[in-house]
Amino acid sequence: MEQAPQRTQATRGACSLSATASGRRSAAFLGALAFLVALPTPLAGADDVITLAPHARHGETSVAVVEWLNRAHFIRKPLDDAASSDTFDRYLDLLDPSRVHFLAEDIRELEQYRFVLDDALKSGELEPAFDIYNRFHQRLTERLSFSLERIEKGIDRFDFDLDEMVEIDRAEASWPTHEEEANDLWRRRVKGTVLNSMLRGRDNEEISERLGKxxxxxxxxxxxVKSEDAFGLYVNAYAATFDRHTQYFSPRDSETFNINMSLSLEGIGAVLGPEDDYTSVVRLLPAGPADKGGQLKPADRIVAVGQGKYGALIDVIGMRLDDVVELIRGPxxxxxxxxxxxxxxxxxSGETSIVSITRNTVRLEEQSAxxxxxxxxxxxxxxxxxxVEVPTFYIDFKARQEGRPDYRSTTRxxxxxxxxxxxxxxxxxxxxxxxxxxxxxxxxxxxxxxxIPSGPTVQVKMARRDTRVQSDNDNGFVAWEGPMAVLVNRLSASASEIFAGAIQDYGRGxxxxxxxxxxxxxxxLIELDRGQLKMTQAKFYRISGLSPQSQGVAPDIHFPDPPGADRLGNDEDESIGWDRVEPAHYRSSGEIGPxxxxxxxxxxxxxxxxPEFNYLRERADRSxxxxxxxxxxxLRTEREAQKESDDTWTLELENTLLLARGEEPATSLEELRERQVSAETDESLPDPLLKETAHVLADFIGLTRQVAMLPQETATVVR
Known part of the structure; x- marks a missing residue:
């Protein structure tokens, strides 16, 4: 969770794009490339390999980040050879989490940097980081060129009667030892992609066109790619050596973060996405400038952007989406x-039109309560x-600091x-x-x-300081004194855990x-001259003294885990472990426990x-x-048999649920998918977990009205 930004002049300069301190961001970035379609281009050659170099401001920002982390992070750890080695490994993992781009000989050559990154970070020397990135970019380009070449030679060259496998989980695999092994690995990957398309019923011509694109x-x-991309990944690899939630934000990422916290931005109020070589309008935000203007429509493709009434139109065909967004946003x-x-x-057809929009403040109502x-x-x-659905704990810090009476916040x-x-x-x-x-x-x-009427809500402990108790400071005001429940899942984190833990500890719901x-x-949030550093400076504890770190908040009544739940959660963050502190002084209502x-x-x-819960359990087991x-x-015959088995299982499970809901069963997966697409915006569809929570709360209401209320007791705290 984040506290209000600290205004600090720490450095002169920063970068424009960063990544999270997690391999998932890099993997998501590379994976997202597959969904952005472009017009045909010649096969990549030597000229397609980009050699990036750091800017002076990158070195200054690097030094500032190092100074802040070593001076003020919750964990005190020296920037030494061990930290250098850790940064090196994390950087490689961010770049190539599946170990499919680098060759083993690359890693051997790059090992020269393993124990020098500490000194380089202290001095702002970024050549080692960029050498590593440029080698990665070279291999990335080579692998993509190889894949495109395989498609252009004709997919009929693939032998699907050959009994071979493709490895899909390579997180612990070795890097390919040489180019021939890398080629074979990518041949199998491309072959697997072709086979997937064949199993979906596509013909060779369509598959070749899609994959070529x-x-x-x-x-x-x-x-x-830009130098800012390389710098962002590198500095966040170092930040991740402290903990997974410490992160550098470029100025552009800082703007996005602040938008998410305040639920407002200044712009036209349109959600944009990639479509072929264009930036396309996905949807318009209700009551935003574009929506009110009535000229811009969903699925319109933006080909140029001009500032003001007379500014020159800048061609944005083929431009990065984030660059286009930056041109369109404005005061x-x-x-x-x-x-x-x-x-x-x-x-x-060549037909275009000019849409003129006056920017305004846009409220992101979809993320509000x-x-x-x-x-x-x-x-x-x-x-x-x-x-009451609360998607995030937001507050418009800037509007509050300016004294605006209508500033937005979750509580309000x-x-x-x-x-x-x-x-x-x-x-x-x-x-x-x-x-x-x-x-x-x-x-x-x-x-x-x-x-709650009054009392502590959370305990916060800074490094080498006493635990501080934070309390409800609204003079005993209670908005709701009646029965309540809190519904959480594996993605309820941080501030959500403070709230759920407090309600549970008080026995309030x-x-x-x-x-x-x-x-x-x-x-x-530490404000740098350009960008921000989101830095872990404290741990929080429930008023019972327990830490949610790595363990979370256990529900009073457990629902089936969703598919993939075993891959979610903060269990892997071993840098800051679980512990406990003395409980705060508070009084439990005593209503829930008995x-x-x-x-x-x-x-x-x-x-x-x-049927709804059985469906959830079956899906989780299958996942x-x-x-x-x-x-x-x-092997095509084996995959066809596997697909038939998987499809039969899916259709039977979904039809069992449809019949239980009183609906007609689907005759095929294609019909089922069509129904699911049309149902995506249907708010009347059942939400079994929310419905069951309502039943649990209704049971509680009935029970409390049948029996005399138990005497209020002083809290029994966990020690």
Missing amino acids: RYRNQLRQARQ KGSVVRLQVIPAAVDDT QRQVLTVNDGIADRRIGV DVRRLIDELKAENVDGIVVDLRNNGGGSLEEASSLAGLF VVTGNRTFGKGTVQT LLGTLRQRHERRVADD REITGRTHISL
Whole structure:
């Protein structure tokens, strides 16, 4: 979770694009290349290999990041040969997590840098980092060129009667020893991709066209890399040696982070995405400038951007999406002109139009707190259950610092929603924190304060300092005194864990769902001259004294784990381990504990034969089986048999659920997929986990009205 930014002059200069301190970002970046389609380009040769060099500001920023981390990070660790070696390994993992680009001979040559990066980081010397990146880029270009060549030679050359395998999990594999081995590895990868398309029913011509486009696009994207890309990956490899949540943000990434925290930006209010060589309008944000103007439409393709009424139009065909976005964003009240190919027009017709839009403040309402009301029966009466969905813990720091009375925050929005739900006479409230990755610590604490009269909400411990207790400071105000529940899952993290942990420790509500992510650290934003450093400076603890770090918050009532849950969570972060502190002084309501046994029994009886829950359990089991596969056969007959088995299982499972819902079963997977696409925007579809949480809360409401309330007790704290 993040605290308000600290304004600090730390360095003169930074970079423009960074990555997270995790191999997933690099893998996602490289994987995303496959989804950006470009016009055909010649096969990459020597001229296609880009040689990047650092800018002076990169070295200055590197030194500033090193100084901050060594002076103020929660963990004190020397920048020595051990740190250098760790940075080296993490950098390679960010660049080539599947070990399919570098050759073993590259690694042997680059080993000369393993124990010199510490001195290079201290001095701002970035040549070693860029040497490593340039070698990676060379190999990336070679592998993409090789893949494109295999497609252009004709996919009929592949022998699908040959019994061979392709390795899909190479995180622990060795790098190819030489180019011949690399070629064979990529031949199998391309062959596997071709076979996947064949199994989807595509003919050779369509497959060749699709894959040719894909690899040409990837080559085009590779030619658009910048020095900022290399620098961002490298400095975040070093930051990750401290912990996985410490991260450098370039100025561009800083802007995106601030937008997500404030839920507002200044621009035109359009979501953009790649389409062939163009930047396409995916959708318009309701009530944004583009939406109100009525000229720009979804699926319009942007070909040029001009500033002001008379500024020259800049061609953006083939430009990186983030560069196009930067041209279109701008200050409130300014004008931007877009030259677009309308959605209904073929791009070969030459027909375009000019759309002029005055930028304004755009509120990202989709990420703000929302509400709804469910009605469930507990066997005695219908209970009206209000649901408040909180996607993130946001606050507009800038607007608050400017003294604007209408600044946005999670607590302010939820308080308003609670008032609306009270006006609708709800019997209880569920706070839905599923997939809420956190946000402002202050907001987590103040949100908890809406449900408790007064008292501590979280404990924070800085390095080598005493633990500080943070309390609800709203003079005893309680927005909702009635029954409540909190719904969480494996992606509920950080600030979500503060809130869920506080409600659980106070016995204020029932926590349902899955064990949470397990992030128990606090990050502070350090403003650099260009960009920001998000740095772990503290750990937080529940008021019971327990740390969520690596362990998360265990729900009172556990739901089936979703597919892939075993790959989620903060378990792998061993740099900052689990511990505990003395519990804070607080008073538990004593409402939930005596009734938990009964609530669990009723829940288990209800879901034992529930089709929705059975469906979730079956999918989770199947997911664990599939993700356990490390190799895939390239023998067509074997793959066809496997696909038939997988498809039959999927169709039977989905049809069982459809029949249980009173719907007609699907006759094929194609029909099933068509139904699923059309149902993506159908808000009436059941949400079994939310519905069951409402039933659990309704049970609690019924039980508390049947028996006398237990005397309020002083909290029994965990020591």
